[in-house]
Amino acid sequence: MRAAVLTEFGAPLTVQEVPDPVAGLGEVVVDVLATCVAPYAAEVFSGARNYPLVPPVVPGTGGLGRVAHIGPDATRLRVGDLVWCDPTVRSRDDALTPDITLQGWSSRGDGGARLARYLHDGAFAESMRVPTENVFRLPATAEDDVARWASLSVYVIAYGGLLAGGLAAGETLLVSGATGNLGSSAVALALAMGAGRVVAPGRNRAALGLLTDRFGPRVRPVVLSGEEAADRAAMSAAADGPVDMVIDLLPPSAPSSAARAAAMTVREYGRVVLMGGVGMLGGADFALPYPWIMRNSVTVRGQWMYPRTANVGIIRLLASGAPDLAHERNRSFALDDVNSAVTYAAAHGGPFDRTVLTPSAG
Structure with a gap:
């Protein structure tokens, strides 16, 4: 598959062939249709924000896509489902104070860094591997404008x-x-x-x-x-x-x-x-x-990020039409134009401005 790779801080992202992700137990592979490019992405990729990314890495926080493969322990998801992939990955061996990594973006502490080494790559790719519990089915209305629904990450x-x-x-x-x-x-x-x-x-x-x-x-x-x-x-x-x-x-x-x-x-x-x-x-x-x-x-x-249940709540709220996503100002970029997307996002970080990367859109 093709992905945008940060080879080193301060260098442009390079679009290259990388191995296809393979789902293990408790994981799902999703073909990424749309993912938001944060207005401060350029600061992360330059190293100015000093995020604990370890190049080479496929960046990108969360995205919308279609399920391509599910593990044997998934009981509700189906191949072809349109889903939201939550980037907030939590360790499974401590329910009280789990370690956290933001897949393809950041992490917290030594435990979060260990998670990031395993779930290293994010959404700036044609496909990504995601923990099963981080995948949420979207309503039928999201089919009408997947790029606009990418603002869910915000x-x-x-x-x-x-x-x-x-x-x-x-x-x-x-x-x-x-x-x-x-x-x-x-x-x-x-x-x-x-x-x-x-x-x-x-x-x-x-x-x-x-x-x-x-x-x-x-x-x-x-x-x-x-x-x-x-x-x-x-x-x-x-x-x-x-x-x-x-x-x-x-x-x-x-x-x-x-x-x-x-x-x-x-x-x-x-x-x-x-x-x-x-x-x-x-x-x-x-x-x-x-x-x-x-x-x-x-x-x-x-409050760093949000609890897992918040994904369900925000999907329901957006599906209700309140707030109305029609007011979003979206600009979409193909994967090959990822560096233009990063530049555009930096200049358009105001209210309801969204820059969207569409890795699997053609």
């Missing part, structure tokens, strides 16, 4: 964060990083899940305008100044009442002060969920004040 992360924070209908949510690719998805999902209003801070006025045009007065935009105290006051004022929950999805380039200003708008007994990249490239610590957390009984929770 929505499921935001959905996992909203689940972690226990977002309830009618609540006010503040999305720190709302104008980004991931943050804008959190805005859409929160409204679909019944949030009363969503405070959307950012510096990009055009992106904020896009959110308010699409969702109306339930979105409360805030243009940030970069001054922590003033921004905190502006976000609190925009909420027009208590902020029940904050989810932070800011990228590594964002200063910790921006994340802290957003987090400290939350009400007494409120919840803060941290899912972004602040601090990954160094810089000042997040540094929430201990007395503020304690005296206001604030819950602060980190």
Whole structure:
């Protein structure tokens, strides 16, 4: 089969022939029809993000495809099924604190690195080998526009964060990083899940305008100044009442002060969920004040990716039409154009912009 291979950090991906994947016990081989190219993929491939990928490697996180082969322990999947492949692979020998790798992308700790050595390659290939428990059948409606459904890889992360924070209908949510690719998805999902209003801070006025045009007065935009105290006051004022929950999805380039200003708008007994990249490239610590957390009984929770059950929930939610994938701005690239896709994704990382690679589409 053909695949896009990262031979070394800083080098372009090369499309080459590689051995066909073979499914073992507890595994499935899927022919990849569509996979999203992350806006920050160029930073990963250059080495700037210092991800623990080990070249040569086929990168790519998750994808949509058709089942080509199933192992003997699969009882529901069938060859030809259209499926979503969750890249979040967990070790099977510790149910309480499993090791995790993001197949073809990243890993956590020594155990995650061991998993990554075994499930080394990701979705930038005509076929990929995936653990059976990471394969989820898609509804018939996904057949109509597989490339558009590839945005599932973005929505499921935001959905996992909203689940972690226990977002309830009618609540006010503040999305720190709302104008980004991931943050804008959190805005859409929160409204679909019944949030009363969503405070959307950012510096990009055009992106904020896009959110308010699409969702109306339930979105409360805030243009940030970069001054922590003033921004905190502006976000609190925009909420027009208590902020029940904050989810932070800011990228590594964002200063910790921006994340802290957003987090400290939350009400007494409120919840803060941290899912972004602040601090990954160094810089000042997040540094929430201990007395503020304690005296206001604030819950602060980190969430890396999402639980396995979130895959089922997000597929159902997208199938319902809320949020409506018709608003996605998709640009598809063939496998041979993978480097153009990476470049395009870097320049189109705003709200609802998706760059899609279609490895098995012709």
